[in-house]
Amino acid sequence: MSTQPDDGRDRRILTVPNVLSVLRLAGVPLFLWLLLVAREDGWAIVVLAVGGVTDWLDGKLARLLGQYSRLGALLDPAVDRLYILSALIALGAREIIPWWAVVALVARDLVLAACLAVLRRRGYGPFVVTYLGKAATFLLLYAFPLLLLGQSTGWAAGIALPLGLAFGIWGIALYLYSGGLYFAQFVLALRKPVAPLP
Template structure:
């Protein structure tokens, strides 16, 4: 498994001779900043306020949809480029999931404010992010970095980033909106389900790490 910035997405593997589990390999990545994948991730982050302004200010839904689609394409492209150019990095391993989560949360809130999506959907996905935030604090308390991005999480992010432009398109009139609506909601439902499942798997991994640590300390 690989995350979108080219690093291995291994969950938890035993540490050699230490008795402590070793989490992924993010710390083994090069400590570099100026790479093409990192530049794409930064551009994706800069697109968040632009998207929010387009959607909530002048309500330029078409241009907001273009920004979202560009974010989805760059999310795919930075991972491919990281592998093709051998430009995986620690910064990229942090920037990429951060940009994904920021886009999803901000987009959900904006779409809810425009009444494109129900509030319960926003509550589910934002609640998932809050739970993962608590898991990150637990990992830090035990001396571990964040876990690697799970492939289910990347699949869910892909579905949601393409579902949201579809929801904007489905809000219009005419045959194109009628065609887009079922596909947009299918992507939204499947993306939400996978996003929640990836969150559950993340919690399970963290619980396993904490249990291992406690067992090791008692040994």
């Protein structure tokens, strides 16, 4: 988890990666409406796919342009969590994914959110995002549109469904495993003495 003080660049708000994260955030309610109300699965797939691509792109651009920011460090994983949560609930409601997977992944995020609240009170920043955590998010964000496409008819569904299942199984496994790694960071932080307030 982050304990480093911010420099001036860390406090920037208007950066290209942050704009992409805000656009992804706007896609969350749109995706839910398309999938649950309008039943426009094709457009819902497009929104999910765009969310997955821009998730990869904002991290890449942050590195290429040197546009790291404190807001981006908070916003990017928060939008990832919202995308995953909304997709899980929507696909669970449509009976495309089993409810045990929904419960397991939501429970993982709730436990880590509670851990983060405790860490903040002890003066720590957010968890440092690991490559395994990013890989799990990537796999899930690609599994969801593939699983949705796999519910349609035609040759594309025959290809999408097994790919979606593979991405989903590996994504769930890595998501839970990375949650365990974050929880280990939490336990180690609790063993350190609390720094006195200035």
